[in-house]
Amino acid sequence: MKYFKLFLAVALALWAAASCKSEFQTLLEGYDEDAKYAAAFDYFNQGKFAKAAQLFESLSVTTNGTERDDTIQFYWGLSNYRYKDFYTAETNFKDFIDKYPRSPFAEEAGYLRIDCLYNSSLRYELDQSSSVQTISAIGEYLTNYPQTQHLDACRDILADLGERMDRKAYEGAKLYYKMEDYLASRIALKNVLKDDADNKFREEILYYAAKSSYKYAQLSVPEKQRERYLTFVDDYLNFVGEFESSVYRREMDVLYKRAQRALGRAGASDEEDTGEEEKDFEKERKQLLQDAKEQK
Helix, strand or coil: CHHHHHHHHHHHHHHHHHHHHHHHHHHHHCCCHHHHHHHHHHHHHCCCHHHHHHHHHHHHHHCCCCCCHHHHHHHHHHHHHHCCCHHHHHHHHHHHHHHCCCCCCHHHHHHHHHHHHHHHCCCCCCCCHHHHHHHHHHHHHHHHCCCCCCHHHHHHHHHHHHHHHHHHHHHHHHHHHHCCCHHHHHHHHHHHHHHCCCCCCHHHHHHHHHHHHHHHHHCCCHHHHHHHHHHHHHHHHHHHHHCCCCCCHHHHHHHHHHHHHHCCCCCCCHHHCCCCCHHHHHHHHHHHHHHHHHHC
8 A cells, every 4th residue: 555655656746747848849849829938937936947048949930020029039038048048049049139239128138148159158278269259248238328327347458368369468478487488478478569569468478488489598508698698688577667566576686696797797796696496486486476376
């Protein structure tokens, strides 16, 4: 008797599930637009966004050109957005904006499309074409809706994507430094700033460019060293002129004194060299940055 009741309960549960599925499927495949429209919003309000999206998609075919059309198209995209299917939702919203630029939903659809693009963008190490597309979409959106309530959110997205693309350019150029190709490293780093003088990592770029020129001079044959140390001196002066209080300053000063000694400049005696190595400066910088973080 006990097992029979258990079997009956399981059977009833399976029957109920099958009935619900059958009811949804029947509704989805049916032609009662009013019932389908009401059910789509009912599913949406219950948080069943996948089912809502299917019903709105189905309605979009049969209600094209009617007064309900823009509402259905918008909520189709919104259902996919809430379901976190950002790729499909972005397509929905783009099509919506192209088709209904004057709709009451157009402004919100524009922002949600931006958010879909942003959520689909990749880490800085990977291809940033989606980031470029997002930035372009934000520019167009803010031109159309300069007083939008999403202004701050758009600015935050722009700041994050800008930093991501700046980092990609900086890290890509720094790869040459890591490979110890110091001539190529300096050229690549300088080119980053030539393309974007306001790169967020400007301080680090100038630091590694100066270090690249120093190491390139240091490793050169004697007859080439003077010219190349002079290049480092120029890089050093550019760096300290712009970032006088940088956490890299003490290391740059030590390298400058070594370069001056190599150039035979007066006042650059052996006693001035502390003998500190790169790892010592890195350890010191980490401590300085940690102290600054704690003070905040």
